[in-house]
Amino acid sequence: MKIHNLSREDVFLNLVTSENGLSSSEARKRLNEFGPNEIRETSKTPLTVKFLRQFTHLLAVLLWIGAGLSFISEALHPGEGMLNLGLAIVAVIILNAIFTFIQEYRAEKAIEILRQLLPFQVRVIREGREVLIVAREVVPGDVILLSEGLKVPADARIIESANLMANNAPLTGEAEPVPLDSKPFCGELIESRNIAFAGSSIVSGRGCAVVFASGMSSEFGRIARLTSAVETGMSPLQKEIVKITRFIAVMASVMGIVFFMIGRLIGRSFWENFIFTIGLIVANVPEGLLPTVTLALVMGGRRMLKKKVLIKTLASVETLGSVTFICTDKTGTLTLNNMDLRQIAYGDRVFAADQIRSSRAEALFTTAYLCNNACHTDGRYIGDPTEVAILRASREFLGSRDSKRVFEIPFDSERKRMTTVNLVDGRTKAFTKGAAESIIPLCTHILLDGKSVPLEGERLDRIAETCRGLMDSGLRVLAFSYRDLGLAPPVDVHPKQIESGMVFAGLIGLEDPPRPEVREAVARCHGAGIKIAMITGDASRTAVAIAREIGLLKGEPEVIEGRDLATMSDRQLADRISGKEIIFARMTPKHKMRVVSVLQEMGERVAVTGDGVNDAPALKKADIGIAMGIAGTDVAKEAADMILLDDNFATIVNAIEEGRTVFENIRKFITYIFAHGTPEAIPYILFALIRIPLPLTVMQILAIDLGTETIPALALGVEPPESDVMKRPPRPRDKGLINSAVLIRGYLFLGFISTAGVLTAYFHVLLAGGWYWGMALPADAPLARQASTATFLSIVLMQIGTALACRTMTQSVAGRGLLSNSLMLWGILTEVLLSIFIIYHPWANRLFSTAPLGISVWLIMVPFMLLVIVADETRKYLYRGKVANKD
Amino acid sequence: MGIMYKKILAAVNEHVNAEVAARYAMHLAKATGARIYLCYVAEKGIPDEAFRHAEESVKRLFHRAREMEVDAESVVATGSPAAEIKKLVLSEGIDLVFTATRHEDVNKRFYEGTTARRLSLSLPCSVALVRVVHLGRIHPGKLLVPLKARMCHISEWSYFTAMLARSFGSSVHLLHLTRPASTFFHGELHMSTSEWEKKIPHDISGFIHRLDHYGITHEKKLHPGRTGRNIMIEAAVKRHDLIIMGASERGLLRSLIRGNPVEEVLKETPCNLIILKLRHEDT
Incomplete structure (x- = not known):
């Protein structure tokens, strides 16, 4: 038993109030309660x-320890440059924290916008008198007064109503106003007609109601609570980065400790080992990784904007690529939301809409014309697309029609x-339109050849069959009926009396054509x-037909209707949708969040579209919430991760392709970044x-990690997609950014080739300079x-070869064209110029402990650069061969 | 299963939420055949209006009890509510006390203390602390019962839940909250519902078994993640009418460091809430 089931007296009794409202002291008390x-x-x-958490994760802690040790080292052994190193490491920590925070940051304004949907002031009855109070002070038990134009401040049970109509769009998504009355209602509270919900607005009439739920306990508060409380958690990319940082932190720590101990065993001094350990840790930590990932996401977001997708959370750029399931609205997203009359059925025949000439269609079109809320003003039709389509066709058939709506x-x-009741040619007539299953039971007669004959038996079956046929062609079907009420308008409006004994006028089938690009997008x-x-x-029939037309269905789908969903447990729902083609028909937005939750529990990464206020919780809950840019409400846009600027399903698919490309590209530059770890270590x-x-000095390592290789890494982040990016299944949850293939390719394969080149250059310089094995050489000699x-330069040059090799994962880089990624060319140029500056400029020589080199080192490295590319091309060739054989 | 409530006390005062809490108590008394004590203790210096409201409340409840054919007794006393109720509990051998808490009390529960908190800590019997946020859900149709791996007083908790569900004809939804499965290098792991179900702790199985024994149909769900937040989300998504959860066993210090899910739900519950401080030991 709930408040909407009760009689007026029981409402007062249960809420401990009366029609005179609360006393001021009781209201104050309830405000505290x-x-x-x-x-x-x-x-x-x-x-x-x-933000502060970005300074406390494992990698940051490791770097803090490194910085701390550097400062201690500087304090105990001044003048060895450890202060610079410590400061550099702190700078790296701050830089990484800022970039990671940027990835996670999103402005939350949904609640602010929701607040604006509630009124500021409200008229209530307190101690039998009408008073105006601040809406914030409304409490359960308050009697509120409702009239046209007012917003409802809290959930309230209607106790008096006179033609009261409310627009519940924020709660139900339905733009049509609903009539409210004070009669007890047997059904769900949310569907009750005796409840005025917070956030809804009174469209007409007046009435009064008793508040039973205020603030966050109201239905509107429920939407706000879910919008605010639901957290998607870390994005797949953020989880991957945590994994990578943990892996690297442990690897760097273990290597540092092991080699510290080895150093002690072979007799190196504590401080030598200490400096070495810090260097090894710094060499292993990819300082530039997080800034590069963030910048790659920023650039991905900018490319998506060109494709009419506005990304709100940076990490969503990649999350899109991991989506396994899209829950999409139909109207406006898969279809154009351009309603057009296609077929018309009256009498016992079906006609194409453009072939109607007979005057026998007049009753149908008159009903369609008069029972219609669209209007024709200044040569333009204004209103809901379905209503406009019906009015347009009716006007074309009948011309203008004079009538007064009662x-x-x-x-x-x-x-x-x-239903509308109109005065037509001096008589009062009722005209009704709606879903066929709702209209046919109201009709006792049908118009056949201009005569009204009883509607029964075979005639009923034929109408039902015609209706099914129209729905199976993907048409939205509306039925029409009318009734002559006599000369005088009815005194009292009782829907049951008016909507009975009606004459069935016919059916209209409307088509909302699919967007032309949707079929291909679905196939992709x-x-x-x-x-x-x-x-x-x-x-469901209309939905299935449309789904077939756009290629969404191959076999028999599992069709779940909203009313079935309400009675199913989560387990039953999961069983019904598992591994099948699914259509959710006769659904309202309130069901969306549950569908999303169940899919996520099944392990799917879900993208969901939405436009209404009550879509907001589902948009927040989904891995990717997609709001409609044109039809969407501000609340939906605020709650979503991305906004479709053209409301088009095909755009979602393009964005997914971009997301997958970003993921692939991040993997490419991680391989590239890992590849220098080996020649540094x-x-x-x-x-x-x-x-x-x-x-190699630690400062030189930082110059590589944060300087020379940043732009080529970014350039890998903007590589165009490989041709098979949308031909592969979504990556499984357990398949992360780094896997054994990435590690082997980066650290071992490319890394060891690079190391060979680096050591060649290093020993070439040493031996050419007169060094011999065992000769002690001070660090500043x-x-x-x-x-x-030479080590620094050779790592830089090997990274150029690695960057070019990493442009593709499996396909030949030769097919890409050198000019297809201009940022890569700029990156390489910048890398070379920066290296020249570090090697040949005296100021940089002092900071990085470098010295000018002869041309021979440059020349020695060219074959090694080419070797990296050729070796990786061979690997890709062998891989492609293996895949081809497997297929 | 051993548990029976023979005497239930509902602490009534001038506030409407105490009356709603007493209605729950009355339905439980009806289901268990217990006698209900409608007890109002007027503090010294209470305004006349408040006294009148409380008296009217007791009258209304008494009238309703007679309509429901529940054996009821009204007790009006003066003094400190906590002390007087304790006296009554001891003298009458009360099994369970229902008391309500208010919005203004929620923030000072831990730090300043409230009558409701004093009662739940000091009474020798079980206490049901009720927070009322929604007056429209008069008979709760859907009960949400969050459960955790290690629970105490399973017999009494399941008895209370079963009897309340029986009295209102409610459906019971069990929510098992747990930490997400994770490993150091792989981070959070996704587990299917059936995988989770294989890991249902013994205590929860015991709770389910007892509900089955009372013939209460139930639905269960497992949710890894933040406990308090997930209870609120589940209650809001599925439009549950009443949450029944166990009292927190965390002390002030632990609550400050690790948070306190019960306090979190108490503060922001989307529907009415009963927090049970139970005393009957499991047999």
């Missing part, structure tokens, strides 16, 4: 805390029909292993083990500086 009537943000982690029983989604989704579920308010290890001069500079 229930709290203010306001929409609040669910308590969340403050932004500052979120009153209207508006459309509502429960009754699935609307299927090719990419992405499942699609259509969620529509249409009848191995010379260090040799320095520790076989007592060669220090091959000119030859030692030249040798470390």
